Amino acid sequence: MANFTTGPATLPDVGTLSYNGCVFSPLFATEMSGKPIQDNANRTIKLMEYSVSVDGYVTLPAGATSINSTMDSLRRLLTARGGSLTYQGRGFDLVVGPVAGGLIAGTARDLAWGPVPELLEFQPLGGGRSAKVKWRVKTHIAEIAGGKPRSRKSRGNKLVPVKDGLLLQFNYETLVGYGEDGYSSLEIRGTLEIPLARNPLQTTRTLPHTADDFRWQVEDRIMDGIDLARFRVAKRNFSVSRDKRVLEWDFSMEERPYMDMPPECTIARGTYSVRPAKVGMGLCLWLCTLRATYTVRADSPRRVAWLAFLTMLKFRMDASWSGFIKKDEQNPRRRFFVRNLIPPPDPFTAPVTFWAALLRSMRKNPSTPESEPVKAWLIDFSFDEGMYLDSKTVTFSATWRLTTMFSHILLASGLWTKLPDTDRDGNNIWATSVRSVSGMQSWLPNRLDPKLDVIVDFGGQ
C-alpha cells in the first residue's frame, strides 16, 4: 500500500503526507489544528488532539480512463482507523503509528485507538477523470515525555500482575459526609486512563492489556490510605470503558461504630436484649438475648461465624459474676467493676487458629474472680442458616437467665463490653483480617482478560 498515491502531479513534491499507505500528491493543501485535551480534573493536558485537514485533487493515473480504482483504494485506506500517519517536510513533522510494520524511533503512538479518520468529501471533476477530495484525520499524541513507568510485583498475600504503566490521567474527587448520627462517610470517585492503540500493526485486532490491569494503581495510590481501623469499605465499583482505556472507579467508606466486627466477617449485625423475666415479676430475674447475623468471607471457614458468636456469648454470660443477690452486697463500696481483662490475642493469622486461641484464653475469664460464681444459665438457643442465595449469612440466637438486682443489671449483663479489638502489637484485628479483600478486589480478583477482547470490524476478525 505504500506505493499508492492520489495521482500524478507535475508540481514539485515538498515534504510527505501519507496515511495508512496512501501518499498524497503535491496537489493537496493541508491544515493542521491542535487542541489540548484536559484531564478530568482540569489540571493538566493529558494529550494533544491534532486534526490534519487535507484538501486537494485526485488525478487520473497514466493510462487510466477513470479515477474509480484510485478512489476505491483511497476510500479503503483513508477510512481505516489506526493507520500510520506521516506529515513531514512542512515545518510541523508529525509521524504517528507504526511505520513499515513497526514503531520506529522518533514516531509517536496514538494514545486513543487512532488516528481517527473523520471526514471524506468527494467532488467529481472532469467527468470522473479527477476529483476534488477533502479528508480529515485526528490523532492523539502526548507532547511531553512520559514519566517513569510504575510497576508492582507483589503485595501482601496477593499476586498482582506486573504491568508497567504510563498513565494518561489519574485523578479523583472526594466527598465527606456526616450523618445525623455524626458518623462519617467517605466517597472517592476517580478516573484512570491509559493509552492504547493498535499494536503493532493497523490490522492488529487484539489488546495488549486493558485499564483493568492497572487497577492496582488505585489501591496503591488511594485505597492503601483508608484507615480500616476506623472505616469499612461499603462499596467498590470499577468500571472499564468499552475501549478498555479508561477505568472509572468509585468506592465509599463508612465509619465503624463502637464495636468491631469479628475477624473474617465482612458484615456482622446483631442485638443484645435484656428485660425482666416474665415468670416471677420483679427486677431481679432477667432474660438476656444475644442475636447476631454474620457474613463470613467466602474464602474463610463457615464456622468462623459460630466461633464469633460463641466467644461473645461466653463473654457476656461470664459478666454475670458481677451480679449480686445478697443484700449485704448492695453496699456501693462493694460495687464491682467488670474490667475487660481478656489479654490481647496474638497477631491475626488464620481464622480458626485465632478463634481457638481466643477461646482458650477465655476458658476461664480472667476478669472473673474465682470466688464469684456465674449467675446465669442458658435457656434458649437457636440458629437460622440462610439457604441457597441466602447462604451468605447465618444467624445465631441465645437467651440466658440472669439473676441480679436492678442496681447491677448493667454490669452483670455485660453491657458495652467487647472482645479485644487489637492484637498484642496494637493492630486492629478485624482490619488485619479483611485488608486483603478491602482494596482493589475481594477474594475474587475478577480481572479482565485482554486476550478475550478483540476489535470487531465489518468483515474483520
Next chain:
Amino acid sequence: MPFLHSNVVYGLPANDPAQVGKTNNDSDSIIEQAIGIPWSSNREASWVYFDCAVGVMLDSGIVVHNRLPQYKSSAFDTLASVALDDPKFDALAGPGVNVACRDQYTDIIQRMGHARYWFRLWGQALRVGYKIPIPGIKTIGGVPAIPYDKNPQWAYCGIAPGGNYSGVILWRAQWSLWYTTAVPPKNQTIPEADPSAHITGTSELPKEMQAPYSRADDNAKRTPTFDVPGIVVPK
C-alpha cells in the same frame, strides 16, 4: 466471559481442586473442646421461680342457731334482680346482686368452743441444677406449728418435663402441707420468703431503688483518681 478465571490470576490451574474465593483452610480441629457455656454455679441464683403461700383458715367457735321463718309469704329470697328474658333487660340499671331479704328473723349466736386455726402451706418451684427443698413451717403467729393431718400432706420434687439443660437438671416441686397450733397465735407473723426473688417478708423497704451502676466502656481511658476507695477490682 471476558474475565480471567480467578485461579489463573493466582497462577493456579483453573481446574485446581483449590478454588480461589471458595476453598478455605480449616484444620477441622475441635476448637470447642473444654470450652464451657456457664450455667448458674451459684445455688442462690439457681431458682427459676418459687411460688409459695401460707393460707389461713379460722374456726371462730361460734354457732348460729336458726329460727323458723318470720315472714308469711310464698315469695322466696333470690339473688337475682331481673329475669334473664326481660325484654327491657338491656335498658335496666339494676342493683346487681340482690341481697335484700324479705324475712325478718333474728338468729341465736352461741359460742361453742375456742377459735381454731389451720394453716396451709402450698406452692410450687422450679430450679436449675439443684433439688428443691420442700419448705415447712416451724412457728406461726409466734407459736409452734403442728401438722394437721386431717387434710393429707403431699409434696413432690421431680425433674420437670424436658428439664434437661444439656446435662443440667431442671427440678420442679409442688407441695401442700397443713398445720394448726396447740395454743392461740400470739402475733401477726406469717413466714414469707421467695428465694427466687431473693427477698423475705421481713425485708426492710428501701427509701428508693438503687439506680443501676454503669461501667466505663472498653474504649475508655480510665482516670485512676476517679476510683472510689473500697472498690473491688479483680486482678
